[in-house]
Amino acid sequence: MTASFSFELKAIDGAARAGVIATPRGEIRTPAFMPVGTAGTVKAMLPDSVRETGADILLGNTYHLMLRPGPERVARLGGLHRFMNWDRPILTDSGGFQVMSLAGLRKLTEQGVTFKSHIDGSRHELTPERSMEIQRLLGSDIVMCFDECPALPATDDEVARAMHLSMRWAERSKVAFGNRPGHALFGIMQGGVAPDLRAESAEALTAIGFDGYAIGGLAVGEGQAAMFGVLDYAPGLLPRDRPRYLMGVGKPDDIVGAVKRGVDMMDCVLPSRSGRTGQAFTRRGVVNIKNARHADDPRPLDDACGCPACRGYSRAYLHHVFRAGEMISGMLLTWHNLHYFQEIMAGMRLAIAEARFAQWEAAFHAGRADGDIDPL
Numbered sequence: 001m002t003a004s005f006s007f008e009l010k011a012i013d014g015a016a017r018a019g020v021i022a023t024p025r026g027e028i029r030t031p032a033f034m035p036v037g038t039a040g041t042v043k044a045m046l047p048d049s050v051r052e053t054g055a056d057i058l059l060g061n062t063y064h065l066m067l068r069p070g071p072e073r074v075a076r077l078g079g080l081h082r083f084m085n086w087d088r089p090i091l092t093d094s095g096g097f098q099v100m101s102l103a104g105l106r107k108l109t110e111q112g113v114t115f116k117s118h119i120d121g122s123r124h125e126l127t128p129e130r131s132m133e134i135q136r137l138l139g140s141d142i143v144m145c146f147d148e149c150p151a152l153p154a155t156d157d158e159v160a161r162a163m164h165l166s167m168r169w170a171e172r173s174k175v176a177f178g179n180r181p182g183h184a185l186f187g188i189m190q191g192g193v194a195p196d197l198r199a200e201s202a203e204a205l206t207a208i209g210f211d212g213y214a215i216g217g218l219a220v221g222e223g224q225a226a227m228f229g230v231l232d233y234a235p236g237l238l239p240r241d242r243p244r245y246l247m248g249v250g251k252p253d254d255i256v257g258a259v260k261r262g263v264d265m266m267d268c269v270l271p272s273r274s275g276r277t278g279q280a281f282t283r284r285g286v287v288n289i290k291n292a293r294h295a296d297d298p299r300p301l302d303d304a305c306g307c308p309a310c311r312g313y314s315r316a317y318l319h320h321v322f323r324a325g326e327m328i329s330g331m332l333l334t335w336h337n338l339h340y341f342q343e344i345m346a347g348m349r350l351a352i353a354e355a356r357f358a359q360w361e362a363a364f365h366a367g368r369a370d371g372d373i374d375p376l
Helices: 047-052 062-067 071-076 080-084 096-100 128-138 156-177 195-208 224-231 252-260 270-276 308-312 315-323 327-353 357-369
Strands: 006-013 016-023 026-030 032-037 058-060 090-092 106-108 113-116 123-126 142-144 184-189 212-215 244-246 265-268 279-282 285-288
Touching: 006 327, 016 252, 016 327, 026 032, 026 327, 032 270, 032 327, 062 071, 062 096, 062 123, 062 128, 071 128, 080 090, 090 128, 096 113, 123 128, 128 142, 128 156, 156 184, 156 195, 184 195, 195 212, 224 252, 252 327, 252 357, 270 279, 270 327, 279 327, 308 327, 315 327, 327 357
Parallel strands: 032 058, 032 265, 058 090, 090 142, 142 184, 184 212, 212 244, 244 265
Antiparallel strands: 006 016, 016 026, 106 113, 113 123, 279 285
């Protein structure tokens, strides 16, 4: 097992990349989808079950964990890996996105952000230095810089102001992170949908120097076409020999389009959130198990899927337990969704390695176009 953090690019097909991130806690195969364990758990899933879906790494949330149970408590109890019984890599976000979403409950300054907890109204301050400290206490393997992420649409001046502030905070984050062998620090590119600001941000981050680079400020209201417009050039602005992480994305179509454009890592709450609300992602489209059309349907969600929900249960049963409010509904649908997302990643990794990504992508879209997709 390696004692350091490294990234090896194994294959490139067009702009799509396949590689391996090595960490002391194990390898991360890229392109990689990271299930979100907001409060130290991927909702409705046991850690071993998440691993069985094919996940190599989870995401933990700095904002939520700092409020409850608190990073100092987690550290006393052996760190986040031991606390949540997950012995493989963990990436923690910086808390910046969640603080941004608090709107009227926060105050932004050059120093950082002061805000009121959404749980009990208590006051807190997040700065680049405190974000690095929290993530160190949690023991995360990949740490994210503290940044300011404006929601779109926003004015050009607001996007530029947030980007420049994020670059100053990136420098402070790098200093506060220090020298931690085996742990990695990722910088976060900002700049909205403005090519000049994205290029300026990438140049500033590269000059500071990070173990990996994230593309932030997307999937925040701009729409898929605008997001892909940025991804057509943004990954290429970042160092070729470092992982590229698109934050907060997304739906299967978003993920495939991002990998096509050179992204290596992504995360989203969608598989688990959708599972809890009765939505299943399949190779032929979205199934809304709550719909009455499934009440007498003996078929599995997806007859080509090997997850426990598809191996052992009919659509009729899944419809019944969802309508009855049974916990097993969210458990089975979440397991299925995570399995399907990881199946997409595995398929893309193999296709890139075999230089047939374009054919794989065409088959992916054709399968969904031919499906019995439920109305959303």
